[in-house]
Amino acid sequence: MLNKMSMKGAASMKQVDVAIIGCGPAGLSAAINVKARNRALLLIGPKLCSPSLHKAHKINNYLGLDNYSGEAMRQQFLKHVRDDGIEITQVSVAGIYPMGDIFQLQIRDSFVEAKAVIITTGVSGGKQLPGEDEFIGKGVSYCGTCDAMFYQDKIIAVSSDGTEYEDEVEFLAEVVEKIYYLPNYEVTATLPANVEIIKSKIQKFTGSARLEVVELENGQELQVDGAFLLKEQLPLAQLITGLELADKHIKVDENMSTNIAGVFAAGDVAGRPHQVAKAVGQGQVAALSAASYIDAHK
Amino acid sequence: MLNKMSMKGAASMKQVDVAIIGCGPAGLSAAINVKARNRALLLIGPKLCSPSLHKAHKINNYLGLDNYSGEAMRQQFLKHVRDDGIEITQVSVAGIYPMGDIFQLQIRDSFVEAKAVIITTGVSGGKQLPGEDEFIGKGVSYCGTCDAMFYQDKIIAVSSDGTEYEDEVEFLAEVVEKIYYLPNYEVTATLPANVEIIKSKIQKFTGSARLEVVELENGQELQVDGAFLLKEQLPLAQLITGLELADKHIKVDENMSTNIAGVFAAGDVAGRPHQVAKAVGQGQVAALSAASYIDAHK
Numbered sequence: 007m008l009n010k011m012s013m014k015g016a017a018s019m020k021q022v023d024v025a026i027i028g029c030g031p032a033g034l035s036a037a038i039n040v041k042a043r044n045r046a047l048l049l050i051g052p053k054l055c056s057p058s059l060h061k062a063h064k065i066n067n068y069l070g071l072d073n074y075s076g077e078a079m080r081q082q083f084l085k086h087v088r089d090d091g092i093e094i095t096q097v098s099v100a101g102i103y104p105m106g107d108i109f110q111l112q113i114r115d116s117f118v119e120a121k122a123v124i125i126t127t128g129v130s131g132g133k134q135l136p137g138e139d140e141f142i143g144k145g146v147s148y149c150g151t152c153d154a155m156f157y158q159d160k161i162i163a164v165s166s167d168g169t170e171y172e173d174e175v176e177f178l179a180e181v182v183e184k185i186y187y188l189p190n191y192e193v194t195a196t197l198p199a200n201v202e203i204i205k206s207k208i209q210k211f212t213g214s215a216r217l218e219v220v221e222l223e224n225g226q227e228l229q230v231d232g233a234f235l236l237k238e239q240l241p242l243a244q245l246i247t248g249l250e251l252a253d254k255h256i257k258v259d260e261n262m263s264t265n266i267a268g269v270f271a272a273g274d275v276a277g278r279p280h281q282v283a284k285a286v287g288q289g290q291v292a293a294l295s296a297a298s299y300i301d302a303h304k
Numbered sequence: 305m306l307n308k309m310s311m312k313g314a315a316s317m318k319q320v321d322v323a324i325i326g327c328g329p330a331g332l333s334a335a336i337n338v339k340a341r342n343r344a345l346l347l348i349g350p351k352l353c354s355p356s357l358h359k360a361h362k363i364n365n366y367l368g369l370d371n372y373s374g375e376a377m378r379q380q381f382l383k384h385v386r387d388d389g390i391e392i393t394q395v396s397v398a399g400i401y402p403m404g405d406i407f408q409l410q411i412r413d414s415f416v417e418a419k420a421v422i423i424t425t426g427v428s429g430g431k432q433l434p435g436e437d438e439f440i441g442k443g444v445s446y447c448g449t450c451d452a453m454f455y456q457d458k459i460i461a462v463s464s465d466g467t468e469y470e471d472e473v474e475f476l477a478e479v480v481e482k483i484y485y486l487p488n489y490e491v492t493a494t495l496p497a498n499v500e501i502i503k504s505k506i507q508k509f510t511g512s513a514r515l516e517v518v519e520l521e522n523g524q525e526l527q528v529d530g531a532f533l534l535k536e537q538l539p540l541a542q543l544i545t546g547l548e549l550a551d552k553h554i555k556v557d558e559n560m561s562t563n564i565a566g567v568f569a570a571g572d573v574a575g576r577p578h579q580v581a582k583a584v585g586q587g588q589v590a591a592l593s594a595a596s597y598i599d600a601h602k
Contacts, residue, residue, distance in 0.1 A: 035367040035581055042365045067340045069333040069584045070377065071368050072384040079368065086370040260558070260575065277558065279592050283333055286367045287585015294577050 021119045022048045024296050025111055027102075027245075028126035029094050030056035031282045032273025034083050035289030036124045036296075037092050043297040048118055049087075050095050050111075052238045053170075056080060056128065059282070068282045079282070096170075098238060100149035102246040102269075107303060109268065114174070115151050121303070122296040123246075125256060125264075125271040126289060127239055129280060134241060137211030145217025145232045148240050150174040153232075154181040160231035163188060163220045165208055171236040175201065178234065186220070186228050208233070242275070252277075262292035268303075270296050319417045320346045322594050323409055325400075325543075326424035327392050328354035329580045330571025332381050333587030334422045334594075335390050341595040346416055347385075348393045348409075350536045351468075354378055354426065357580070366580045377580070394468075396536060398447035400544040400567075405601060407566065412472070413449050419601070420594040421544075423554060423562075423569040424587060425537055427578060432539060435509030443515025443530045446538050448472040451530075452479040458529035461486060461518040463506055469534040473499065476532065484518070484526050506531070540573070550575075560590035566601075568594050 029051025062076025100112040111118045147153040165188040179198040206224040220228040250265040255277040272292040273285035327349025338345045360374025398410040409416045445451040463486040477496035504522040518526040548563035553575040570590040571583035
């Protein structure tokens, strides 16, 4: 099983200059600026790219796009990126691993190598649940592909934000004995027989040295060996080890450099104000800084 | 004479929340964002607002305006500002004077009061001439209206970047004995009889305790008591006393605050990269910071 996974990984290894994680205004701006500097890039992001832009009724403070709805602005931004020949890859990044001069990004069952990384994942996706942080690495995981082997023939809970994680659930179901499945969406697919769907949400994680119980909003207490939280936005600190945060944002300098050389951040994830123009400007600066960083490390 | 000037000044005194100096991408973005926060603003800038944008052949890295010429982008930006009901006032600012909680901006022969100031004057207008910095306040001046009285019945040299300074030249001609006039443009107006036009440029300022000689590129050496340099872009340090610079740019923090409370800067004047998206983003941040500053000082 794991051999199959790593062979698949090796087959789909991809190398780029700059990997951009997130395709909201900051990520899209970073992408067209990396492209303008003639660098190979990978642009990764969720389905709508920027759900908050998609929902915004009217935005009138982004210079040049006068009186646009959020959705019209989103479409205009995506058109610009498409016209530049840039594709958006719709996957989640499970982790970023520095390997000497390059970074390995784990994306489902494959890896991508990048010389520099720009993080533009937006505002953190909600607060963590009680106990979540305490049991990270002690029962709580964000990546089925990465951590399945630790739960062979065990019982786990899995929460999931959408159908795009069902592949990962199926893989987990092959490895573990039983899954309590907590989907944040309407399941229409037929899942493996050892997957029990429960229509509730996680309220709390408890245990002693390791996670033991997942308490649900409906009052159920699930006795488990582990819990997988499959969602778009990982806690920032989980994305890359040692990334310095400041007040729940990634700490950046005026060049959008983080404390890790070669890793840049831009947009809402890099601090307030959470506004389109600021995000677009920072995306540009991050892109030019990443290109300069690569030039300096040839 | 000076009474007449100050009476005119008093008659045209204007009060605003935020004065924005410069109408390139950073200044225009600041303006629409100050307006969005429902603050009274004064937007001041030169004729083309952004000569470098006007000249740019093609700009493809400002997200949403795909494949625009610089001039088309400039027009699109100005349209957005006009549609927001914002006017651009075409004058030069001779100086900014902190007066307790407010700032007085000297604009030709009048003053404007502002609670906060955003400086977006772009890249500094060329380097200073040899001796210029040495003789500032000792013969070299940037404002006829401010300093004319020091040169009553004396001989001065005046360099000028355009017809818009001819009013100031006429006023100086009423006060001083003689003007050597060095226009950086074709003069078509009839200037007063004591104004001698010389078609050359200043090469160097020399003197001992004070300025004594203006050396020209054509080899002439003008014996003078003073020299007025009438141009759009003052040396940054001359705009407001005590403004902290870093590497020829205004030093700003992540909120676009300068070292002077209530004074903000954005765009090229606040550092590299000199790019449209970065300028627009910083203009937005400066505007929101200025609005917050005013709220905190009510």
